[in-house]
Amino acid sequence: MADDANNLEPVLRGRNVVVEPLQLSHEHALIAAAADGELWNLTLTVVPTAETMARYIERAMAGRSAGTVMPFVIVRREDQRVVGSTRFWKIDRHNRKLEIGQTWLSASVQRSGVNTEAKFLLLRHAFEVMDCVRVQFTTDELNEKSRAAILRIGARQEGIVRHERIMPDGLKRNSVRFSIIDTEWPEVRAGLEQKMARTEG
Template identity: 50%
Template sequence: MEAYPPTPIILTGQYVTLEPLNHTHAEGLEAAASDGKLWNLWFTSVPRPEKVHEFIETALAEQLAGKSIPFVVRRSEDEAIVGSTRYMNIEQVVRRLEIGHTWYAASAQRTPINTECKLLLLRHAFESLDCVAVEFRTHRFNEASRRAILRLGAVQDGILRNHRIGADGTLRDTVVFSILQSEWPAVKMNLNFKLSQYLER
């Protein structure tokens, strides 16, 4: 069992490796964000290619402050960087954190990559960090993200209305989900089953 709160770590699966974010990942993140022009989705926070260095600086500053642990997602098949994710909103007293700021290149979507990323992050949170709960949040109107979170086995806790101001200046409602430590065994079984389905294709 590792000490809480989390520290930078490499998490390796069959389809992806999650690596602690650093400045050398800038070019790969620029390519990933450009694959599908993801910054055009108004309900996401994907950086434009010219903003990737700023994205990295902000993420690393939050890590230094103990607020988050950012990762890049590297696809095992070709070693390309295909996205980013992080532990964030790390509670210092209660062992609770959020998995968020997740985005993937268009070529990585509808593949086993997200399923395995969540399995790696959740397994480390519950089995190594002994977290009591892991949280997910998304924009109220991001229906695809809401469905994906529910498919993980998370439970919707509620909606924080007028919670944040979006990049376009509009107020955002945030939907909050969580998985409890007691629910992890069933969620783990579900995620492993989903990955096994990909192997059979």
């Protein structure tokens, strides 16, 4: 994996979205983004509330300092509105791999093309700048919507990891693991570019 020591916080600019480094100053914008759809009420993913957002950001930035997390906000270009958050995490520079995860989007931009373009920007940076050989995704076994979205971007399902994590309500979650590897990236990239072109059209 390329040494990003001097570029831990890239700004990834697309046609409709910008994926930019998460900062403490984003707290109120992220609270508003999560309020669009009251995302904290979702049972299959964890989205911070107004009361927990500051701690959420602080933990993400601690991971950034440790070199294992690169947290971002997703900004819609047309109005500069923060519409969600995502991150690179589980960064393993020796084995040139990472996970894209902890992604959540305001209800009003879901299925709008925002997620596709944000994922494209992240994947392009991971494979073409950070020189990753593997990018993985993990979601709740019960989250059919998320599973379908990950498959749509071109990832391959690898299997189910039983009791992979304990959720805030105490539930022992089974997680589904997906991945894209470096040899698959050119085909995945072409597919994502076609999807984005259709959205523009």
